[in-house]
Amino acid sequence: MDGVNNNRGIGSQYGVTTRQVKIGESFAATLSSVSPASGLDTTSTGSLTDNLNAALRAYGIQVPPSLRISASNGKLSLDGDARNNAFQKMLKDQPDLGNQLNGLLSSTQMQRKTALDAAMAAFGGDSPSASMQNFLDDFAQADKSTAFSIKFNGADATVEERGDNGWQKVSDQKSFMGELIAAYVKYTVAHGVTSVDPDKKDSQADQQLKQALAEKKAAS
Numbered sequence: 695m696d697g698v699n700n701n702r703g704i705g706s707q708y709g710v711t712t713r714q715v716k717i718g719e720s721f722a723a724t725l726s727s728v729s730p731a732s733g734l735d736t737t738s739t740g741s742l743t744d745n746l747n748a749a750l751r752a753y754g755i756q757v758p759p760s761l762r763i764s765a766s767n768g769k770l771s772l773d774g775d776a777r778n779n780a781f782q783k784m785l786k787d788q789p790d791l792g793n794q795l796n797g798l799l800s801s802t803q804m805q806r807k808t809a810l811d812a813a814m815a816a817f818g819g820d821s822p823s824a825s826m827q828n829f830l831d832d833f834a835q836a837d838k839s840t841a842f843s844i845k846f847n848g849a850d851a852t853v854e855e856r857g858d859n860g861w862q863k864v865s866d867q868k869s870f871m872g873e874l875i876a877a878y879v880k881y882t883v884a885h886g887v888t889s890v891d892p893d894k895k896d897s898q899a900d901q902q903l904k905q906a907l908a909e910k911k912a913a914s
Contacts (some may be wrong), residue, residue: 725753742794742851749791755782762861763844765799795851799842802853805863810837813870817878829881 750757755777764773770785770792772778785792794815814830822830841856842864865873 743846743849745791745794746846746851747848749784749788753780754783755780757846757848760845760847763795763846765796765842768796770795794838795844798844798851799853802864803840803842806855806866807863809867810834810870813867813874816867817871817874829878832881833877836877 747757755761759778761772762775762783763770765771770781772781772888775781814834818826818830842853843856843861845852845854853864855864856862
């Protein structure tokens, strides 16, 4: 995908949502008030923490050091960790705990997809041009993050995604918006696009996007 690189290379693809948001509205709202993608709600996560701590103590699994719980086809494991045998026995005896962990992973991945869709809809505006839609399609296809794991330190169970520099915070709408701006700067250079396409109907969106791109180029 020529000219689009959002520095992602692992996992599933996400399509562009059909929900459209005017970019003039979305930039202010997105960059000031979006909250990070998280897993389950606070009550559920708290319950998971309590249940997991109790089970770990019962099976003699010491924390710290933190656990890195990975998943493959719904199977949870502590890859490369000497505590994995005891962990597997714990999950076999307590399947509900495994369901909670998988639920946390699934919920976070769904929230991440929602954040990506919302950022693309906001960036594209109310009536994206053909070239803008091509850019968004390429961006969505380039997003392949998907190795997810749970880091558990005894106090918090936090889902992380694998990026270019290892495990990191799961992307939210604000971070996706930043990636879109950076990728579009490269896209405009690669494709000789010098301004927002004239067939976009939202003039306010044009001004917002031009300003964001100018600020990004100035900071580069």
